[in-house]
Amino acid sequence: MLKSKKLLLSTLFTAMTLGASTHVFAEGLTIGLSVANLQADFFNQIKQSVEAEGKKKGIKIITVDAQGNSATQVSQVQDLITRQIDALIYIPAGATAAGIPVKAARAAGIPVVALDRNAPDAPGDTFIASDSVTAARQLAEYVGKVTGGKGRLAILQGQIGTSPENDRAKGFSEGLAKFPELKVVAEQPAEWAQDRGFAVAQDMLQRDPNITVFFGRADAMALGAAQAVKVANLSQPVTVVGFDGDVAGLKAVAAGTLSATMTQQSQMMGRLALESAVALKEGKEVPKIQLQEAILTTKDNVAPFIANHP
Structure with a gap:
């Protein structure tokens, strides 16, 4: 329980810090969101969160769906790079070739937020996931x-x-x-x-x-x-x-x-990913790893999560 409280406090502190430091610079940026597979509800929740937060802050979000195919994702990220995105939020479609999009973005000077999955040979500038x-x-x-x-x-x-x-x-x-x-x-x-x-x-x-x-x-x-x-x-x-x-x-x-x-706190993770992407673009310091608490959910405590997904 103590560890869970520490994780939650760390998350809140990080989000508040990033939010305060990036809000002034966010408007007018273009962020690429490369999703592993939008057939999965978890990834859809993140997409919805990133796009909603982007709309609030005047950030253009370009979302691409790899549909579970690593080769497709490599091509899509290369296209995002040619469209001169300011930062990339990246959910690898699988273990195969997962590091290629990160290396390509880095070569173009584009910061990368790895979300849910991290390429071992080319980790993101920050990695956000559940613990x-x-x-x-x-x-x-x-x-x-x-x-x-x-x-x-x-x-x-x-x-x-x-x-x-x-x-x-x-x-x-x-x-x-x-x-x-x-x-x-x-x-x-x-x-x-x-x-x-x-x-x-x-x-x-x-x-x-x-x-x-x-x-x-x-x-x-x-x-x-x-x-x-x-x-x-x-x-x-x-x-x-x-x-x-x-x-x-x-x-x-x-x-x-x-x-x-x-x-998993997918809505919160999407917001944190966008804040982190903007912070990285502006040269702010962002933790290398940002792990979030996942909550044991049974019949006794499920109702609030159905009503309002965290």
Whole structure:
């Protein structure tokens, strides 16, 4: 709890500082927003936030959608550079070629805000993301609590090699270490997608119908797993948890389809990304890493997030 308070205070201080230092200079700038895939609600939330904040400040936002394709994203960012953007907010479409757009922007003297994912070979000038290690650890501890520390656990992975997948894997494993009788019996990528989550979870259940827990490392995959559990008509109850706090995921928590998710503060992260982009353009000092708290969300506390996403 103390760490969460410190994270929140740090976030508020950073946002207030950046807001105070950049507001005077923001009007008239052009910021490129390169999004991994707008089919994902999480990225749409960020897009909405960046564009709304840009409108308030008189900043032109040019948004491009890579639709999950790294090669497409490289081409789109190169086009943004030729359009002489003042800064780039960049959400890599995957691990492959993730550093190329950052290097190209740097070569053109354009500062880069990496958001949600950071290219290991070419990190952004600042990196904004949820503290996924801490959040996934909290989620594992929740699963341990609601299952009595026993069960057969299946994990649906995101894109291998991306920072959210790596961090959520690390944190969840750390949390599970407290529950030696909660065994991981299956683990397979489902590429962040609901249809893949359904297919992979269905295959896992065919191989092991005694699975008692699914962790989808994104809400979309968790929803796919929940659907697979429903059609399998199992004799045992199955706990399904996700990560992101997508609108669909939050509604599923409220309905009891998912037991829990970790709600990311996507609207706040979008605003912070824009403030950071402007600050970098003006030569201001911006922290290299800006991690935000993700909030364990269950049926007990989900309603406010559905009404007003953080």
